[in-house]
Amino acid sequence: MAEQRRPLPPPLLDSAAPFHLVLDAELRVLQAGPSIQRIHPKGVVGSALSDLFQVTTPKVSYTFEELASQPRSLFLLASMTRPGLVLRGQMLHDGDHGLLYFVGSPWVTQTASFTSLGLTLDDFAVSDAVVDYVLLLQSQSSSLTEARELAARLNDTAEQLTHQAFHDALTGLPNRSLLLDHLRRTLDAPDHKTRQVAVLMLDLDGFKAVNDSYGHSSGDDVLRVVGGRLRAVARSQDLVARFGGDEFALVMDAGMTGSTFDDRTVASVAERVLDTLREPVSLPSFPAIAVPLSASIGIAYSHGLESADDLLRNADLAMYAAKSAGKSRYECYRSAMHVESLSRLDLAQQLRDAVHAGELRLLYQPILRLDGDRFAGAEALLRWQHPTRGLLVPHEFLDMAEETGLIVEIGAWVLDEACRELRRWQDAHTGRETLGVAVNLSGRQFGSELVTTVATALHTQGLEPGCLTLEVTEGLIAGEGTRAHDTLRALKELGVWLAIDDFGTGHSSLGRLRDYDFDELKIDRRFVGDLDTGDTTLVSTQIAMAHGLDMRVVAEGVETEAQLGYLRAAGCEQVQGYLIAPPLPPGTVRGLLAGAGEWSANAPGPVLHGVVAAGR
Ligand code: C2E
Ligand code: MG
Ligand code: MG
Secondary structure, three states: OHHHHOOOOHHHHHHHOOOEEEEOOOOEEEEEOHHHHOOOOOOOOOOEHHHHEEEOOOOOOOOHHHHHOOOOOEEEEEEOOOOOEEEEEEEEEEOOOOEEEEEEEEEEOOOOOHHHHOOOHHHHHOOOHHHHHHHHHHHOOOOHHHHHHHHHHHHHHHHHHHHHHHEOOOOOOEOHHHHHHHHHHHHHOOOHHHOOEEEEEEEEOOHHHHHHHHOHHHHHHHHHHHHHHHHHHOOOOOEEEEEEOOEEEEEEEHHHOOOOOOHHHHHHHHHHHHHHHHOOEEEOOEEEEEEOOOEEEEEEEOOOOOOHHHHHHHHHHHHHHHHHOOOOEEEEOOOHHHHHHHHHHHHHHHHHHHHHHOOEEEEEEEEEEOOOOEEEEEEEEEEEEEOOOEEEOHHHOHHHHHHOOHHHHHHHHHHHHHHHHHHHHHHHOOOOOOOEEEEEOOHHHOOHHHHHHHHHHHHHHOOOHHHEEEEEEHHHHOOOOHHHHHHHHHHHHHOOEEEEEEEOOOOOOHHHHHOOOOOEEEEOHHHHHHHHHOOOHHHHHHHHHHHHOOOEEEEOOOOOHHHHHHHHHHOOOEEOOOOOOOOEOHHHHHHHHOOOOOOHHHOOOHHHHHHHHOOO
């Protein structure tokens, strides 16, 4: 571009741009605008650029050649001597004189104030340096109006770019880069060792279910509301940022109020955050629905040694601990958490390998039809035969499988394997063609490929679709997630049975069930357990409702004859539970179906024993 090669007489800049710098080939300051001169008590001329500013975008240290080769790109210079002051502007190369010109305007981060920077309002009024400068450049060759327009456009873009680079578009909050930058600057401040910083890392609980159920635009609405509530709860000097997804962070600086935090300050902010989120969020697209929220919060404090990355990692580990401890709470970082996280990472890696190493197993828990007390089939339940830790049950690794996305691969394996086993049962025994298998699905499996995976598994084994029941939990249908809705419909068209599992344990209402075409309702074992205390209301209501919607009822976790007796009388169609049989290895089930086998040693429950012994 012609204007960058044209010699730029320094005096012109002097008056036009209070925030300009002229740099020589060693990146030393030859000349500086009046406002920059004031940034350092001794003035800045003669200093190395790197002693005064850190170039923050997109990398930290540059050579003269690198800066010169990127004319018109937006650069940010973070002041090393005035925390909070960032200059945003452009580097222009004056090839004729071997000089670099930086012309910028101040851009103040959230925590800096005019007075703390020693700047006056006047500085800001005349600080539109990019506009002034470009205007002067252009006016030598173009019409003034044209130059003005160009200058305005350029300035808008610069502003936009700066904002976009450091803010989250959805909530308008600072993003991770800005928070990191702020944290680094705070921790680098000379008095930091005596001034404490606290980082609160926050992750919404169950946000995925909101997204799955109500669609992404409602998810966005929820995130915006959360952002607003966090900002309202935080003290004005705290930095609130969104890290992407459903993760937010809050940085508190004790330097604003003293030097270290007392026991209550940070905890009370965490408690207020938890409280404010409990207030249900109403969704503009679903006026009848208010989504209750909760979050898990991890807190980490600086002790004068941690880097910004250390602090964020510690807060993240503490947040993870809050999740594992039951969610909707906060935890403070302890060094033991680091060790735990290493073993988690290890576990994730091992799970990845487990799929290929063939360490996954399926157990089958028999399901009994109450009309005639016959086998209806079984529910496939996943286990991990870990090489050193033994047989792991789903709650020890399923979250990890969902978090890492491995559940998609694992789920496909479960479907294949369960169908293969069902084929064996049906083949081995005449009259067993109506036997079925039930497979649990996780919400994360609800993608475009699920229907194909199911269809392929059935087709490969030549099974009737009606033999396969797919169990989904109510989180998936808590709202009106279109993706889940469409997938469920496609599965239904395929002819498989759809069951709603663990009904009544989450948020969904009875009303919601009507919008979906489920074939079966599984009564959670919690409600079956209530029968022992004489509390039959929930079970009888669920049965009546399911029958009203033309659904079959399967009761889970049946452990006593009394429970079975009640369920039978109440018209429940099928039962499953330790009274009938625990989850069994496939070989044992095959033996049972043959009416023989060493199954008593495996202690299936007394009822199944009776059924099998009677040869029914
Ligand atoms: P679920 O689908 O509700 O499965 C029933 C759980 O209750 C099983 O636990 C089963 O072992 C247990 N159970 C059965 N009868 C009784 C009883 O009489 N008393 C008691 N106390 N418990 C009984 P499990 O195998 O640990 O599975 C836990 C959950 O993990 C399952 O709950 C299901 O949601 C999930 N899961 C299991 N396999 C898979 C899978 O392949 N994919 C997915 N996505 N989830 C799975
Ligand atoms: Mg289930
Ligand atoms: Mg269940």
